[in-house]
Amino acid sequence: MKILMIEDNQSVAQMMGMFFQKEKWEYANAYDGEDGLAQFKEAPDDWDIITLDLNLPKMDGMEVARHIREISRTVPLIMLTARDSESDQVLGLDIGADDYVTKPFSPMTLIARIKALHRRVDIQEVPAAAAEEADDDFDVSTKHFRLSTKTREAYLDDQQIEGLTPKEFDLLRTLARNPKQVFSREQLLQLVWEYEYYGDERTVDAHIKKLRQKIEKAGPQVIQTVWGVGYKFDDSELDK
Template sequence: MRVLIIEDDRVLGPALRDFMQAQGHEAQLITQGDQLLLQCEQQRFDLLVLDLNLPQLSGLEALRQLRAAGHTVPVLILTARDALEDRVAGLDAGADDYVTKPFELAELAARVRALGRRHHAQLQHILEAGPLRLDTQNKELLFEGQRLNVSVREFSLLELLMQRAGKVVTKQQIIQSLSDRSTDFSDNAVEVYVYRLRKRLEHTGVLIQTVRGFGYALEVPQR
């Protein structure tokens, strides 16, 4: 897993990074809360290990900003704050687990593995393309954390394009994929739904390109 540790203690931070690497994870360390959102915008992580007592911006506020921006990466809070109200505040802000210091490394490793398994299971039905996140299980489309309203056919069309992002999807493939929804689905219907979906996505930066003579390809903006 790719793990980001947010810890300003000069001894504990590097020790946690080394421990995660010894456990087989790819681990990075930052020391300030105001660096968290930028790091998650620039890179994909599978888990965050977050201290609450951070300089510049508290871990709690950094977590709130992260969730408000639509990032769903699992977060394990690792902190000396052991009061009930602190644990409740952390979980309400969007944390997935809460461990207090001092802690046993074996327990920390087990909790990291558990969050990793849960996250992997969730990702089985999640498709992402740039700022778009499509949940095939809950039939939900999000743009930067905000829900976009699309029709059933538009959702199915986008799902097909996102599954093959950057590759050409032919009209025939679209018809075959969606034909069970209507017996009269045709070339013209494909063009209509591509047009409608383009209108839905025009403010997201994600484009549906026409590849003349072949079909369509989803183009995702580079960050």
């Protein structure tokens, strides 16, 4: 794996570099936004993962993320930030981040998230021809909802739920495959993000919020909050 770490705190970057070396990963550091974007532009296809701090000199991390997503819609992007508000998380995810880690963080937490994201990307890479042949092959199919893992598409009352990020799709699939089952945030972190629970439940809440916004553009809301517990998928109410 080859990682580009855009991080202005040299101590953090150097510490993570030691952990990357231990994993036998290649990596490069950039200490400001302009340098990080320039390194990415030189060879966009060379990077397997980008970790991006939001608080950067010369060019803000949000702006760097926007430029990266203009060049590549698929390169995995993990945002690192000391900011702690839900609005920052949602904005980062809306720009196209795949995950969000709040500082201070354990190095092993970031390593685990990088590994999980890299595994998920490998699984999701389906040849275009195979995807086209699977247009009518749905893993989940009810009166109101259909979802295909092969085409990475989901429909509500025959209206496609558009603009789903890889993480939003995985979250929707996990819930829809188990209708009416209530999942805690900890369970969703383990099932969708594929790493053990490290206390950042807001990652789940931020993704649920964005996912709901996209579902509402296609039809009625099918992801419900079970207060004090977590979330569930339920489209049975649409029959009433």
